[in-house]
Amino acid sequence: MSHMTSPFFLRYRSLKATTLNQTHRDMNAKMVDFGGWDMPLHYGSQLDEHHRVRSDAGMFDVSHMLALDIKGEAARDFLRRLVANNVDKLTQPGKALYSCMLNPEGGVIDDLIIYFLAESHFRTVVNAGTAEKDLAWMQAQRDKIAPGLEIIPRRDLAMIAVQGPNARAKVWQVIAGSQAETENLKLFQATFFDKYFIARTGYTGEDGFEIMLPAVDAADFWNALHAAGVAPAGLGARDTLRLEAGMNLYGQDMDETTNPLESGLGWTIDLKSDREFIGKQALLEKPVTRQLIGLILLDRGVLRSHQKIVIQYDAKAGQGEHGDEGEITSGGFSPTLNQSIALARLPLNASPEDEVQVVVRDKMLRAKVVKYPFVRNGKILV
Amino acid sequence: MSIPNDLKYTKSHEWVRLEDDGTATIGITQHAQELLGDMVFVETPKVGRKLKQGEECAVVESVKAAADVYAPIAGEVAAVNPDLESAPEKINQDAYAAWLFKLKSVNAADLANLLDYAAYQKILESEENQ
CATH class of the missing domain: 3.30.1360.120 (Probable tRNA modification gtpase trme; domain 1)
Incomplete structure (x- = not known):
């Protein structure tokens, strides 16, 4: 027996520990x-x-995730520039916003939650694996556009x-x-x-x-x-x-090399307002040719990230093209559905009810395209 | 950790038991199922397939990961465990009862290459200390 895929087994020598x-x-x-x-x-x-x-x-x-307090009069203006979702949606103290933080090329540095506490105090929570990179990026932007602003890690x-x-x-x-x-x-x-x-x-x-x-x-x-x-x-x-629940995982469903508009994150990217945020120009110029969509495995087996998808182009007239390919970004066994499900990046013309084939080891397994989320509030939605 | 002392083991965490009728029964060890966690899918080899020692011949998948299973000894697949298709969790419940497949026409000489209880125990201890 040997491990083929083990997403949690990244090897590091000395490990950090939470207080628990x-x-x-x-x-x-x-x-x-x-x-x-x-x-x-x-x-x-x-x-x-x-x-x-x-x-x-x-x-x-x-x-293990990191909370950062952003304090100072320029806090909101700083966040207007720093993140892709629009913090002007946050008008009531206590309100939270999910957003991506993009690099100038439009790739995703991290996804985070921002809490509006007061005009001069926002709090954001970033992923554990990206925390140091995020903090360095935020500090560099702060130094450029809001030098007086405090960014305080809350370990x-x-x-x-x-x-x-x-x-x-x-x-x-x-x-x-x-x-x-x-x-x-x-x-x-x-x-x-x-x-x-x-x-x-x-x-x-x-x-x-x-x-x-x-x-x-x-x-x-x-x-x-x-x-x-x-x-x-x-x-x-x-x-x-x-x-x-159809929620993205940073590092699997999106990262610095992927377009958030091809990662199911379009709803968090504010391209309508005239606000200039980092990465906006690049996103406006990039063609969008793929989408993140759900899969349910019809055959026996388990879908895993990085498995390749072949569109079954002849199953339905006009759907897909010969040679179209996609890839699973997150796959696994759904305990609620008792079958395997996945998030996959597929061409834009793939649509719900299409059947695709997933390359699993030496086999081609059949999967059905579905809209996600798969489950919300205890109920199966697909 | 309980390891039956009448079985032979591999470094890759399969167990094999030579039966009185000359066939061999194969499964994965308690240690292997603990590493993998909740089992959700088992793919067994086709009956009649001839296996070489060390050949990839089955896959066990848990919620967490997929793992290859290798033939501990050479032989021809005589039977696969019919319970595992609908109840792969039986491997979690008792890894030494939930066998994966049985081999006939086995090459008994291959058994000499395998680990006995004490040698397998040592492997587990050294893995733990890594």
């Missing part, structure tokens, strides 16, 4: 190297953890995502008095409560909160959630949940 590292080990987590961080893959069964999040409540340590904060239909109720049970302050939060809205920063966001397609709190308090909070019946869940379940 020992807590995970105490809960018998199987730990893996994830982008240089020693993180839980699962605590026994990633399938069970996946189902717990869809049906009840699970929690993820996402403290003093831990982040825990509590997700699932019962997630919010469990949080209210654990943080006394928080219900009245957070039950009216809309999706993509956040508020401070006591020592917590509570956001109604997530990466699973379920309701729930992502909560920041002082790292020193994280273990107690984690254990209290566990005592309230929230299941610890690892990166394995996080990946299958986000794939079912």
Whole structure:
């Protein structure tokens, strides 16, 4: 037996650890190297953890991701230039925005969430594996266009995502008095409560909160959630949940070499306003020939990232052309659908219900093109 | 970790048991299933296929990863485990009961190249220390 694909097994010599590292080990987590961080893959069964999040409540340590506070009078102007989505959509304190940060060539440096806290204070959360690169890029842009602005890494904060239909109720049970302050939060809205920063966001397609709190308090909070019946869940379940929810993963579905308009991210790119953001000019000049779309495997097997796709051009008149090719960007087994699904980059003329063929080892397997998300709020949508 | 001491093992984490009728039963070890995690798909070789020692002949896929399985000894595929198509999780439940395939006309001399319990245990210990 030998490993052919193992997305979580990037090898690094010395690993970074979140403040909850020992807590995970105490809960018998199987730990893996994830982008240089020693993180839980699962605590026994990633399938069970996946189902717990869809049906009840699970929690993820996402403290490896980096929160950055952006402070100063020029904060909004800086972000207008820095990111592709329009921060002018953020008018109410606490409101959050998902955006890409592009390089001048229009490639994706990272995807991030930006919280508007006050005119002179925004907070952004960036991916773990890209955090150092992101910070250096932001600082370089800051030095050019907003020299007085502060960009403050908040490694003093831990982040825990509590997700699932019962997630919010469990949080209210654990943080006394928080219900009245957070039950009216809309999706993509956040508020401070006591020592917590509570956001109604997530990466699973379920309701729930992502909560920041002082790292020193994280273990107690984690254990209290566990005592309230929230299941610890690892990166394995996080990946299958986000794939079912049709959410992009940086480094797989998009990176610095891919066009975000060919990565299912067009809805986050503001090309309508006359705002000049980094990468805009390049995007306007680039032809868009591909799209990110969903696949459901019809044959037995498992779709994986980087597998090649051949369009079954003769299945339906006018659909596709001989030799058209595509590639799976994220693939895997969907525990909710009990079959394999994928996100794939395909030519623009591929459309739902088309049948394509996926090259899996020495076989051609049949897959059906579908619109994603595959699953939202516990319900299958495809 | 429990390793049955009546089996032979490979460095690539297959187990093989020589049966009284001269056939051999093959599976993957407890260690292998732990590494892979929740199993979701098994592709077994066709009955009748003749395998050389060390030949790629099956694939096990977990939620996390796909892994090749190699024939521990030469022989002809006599049967494949019919339960695994609908219930691949049986490998997680008991890796030494959920066999993948059986070989007949085996080359018993190949067994000499395989690891016994103690040697396999050593391999696992050295992997853990890496």
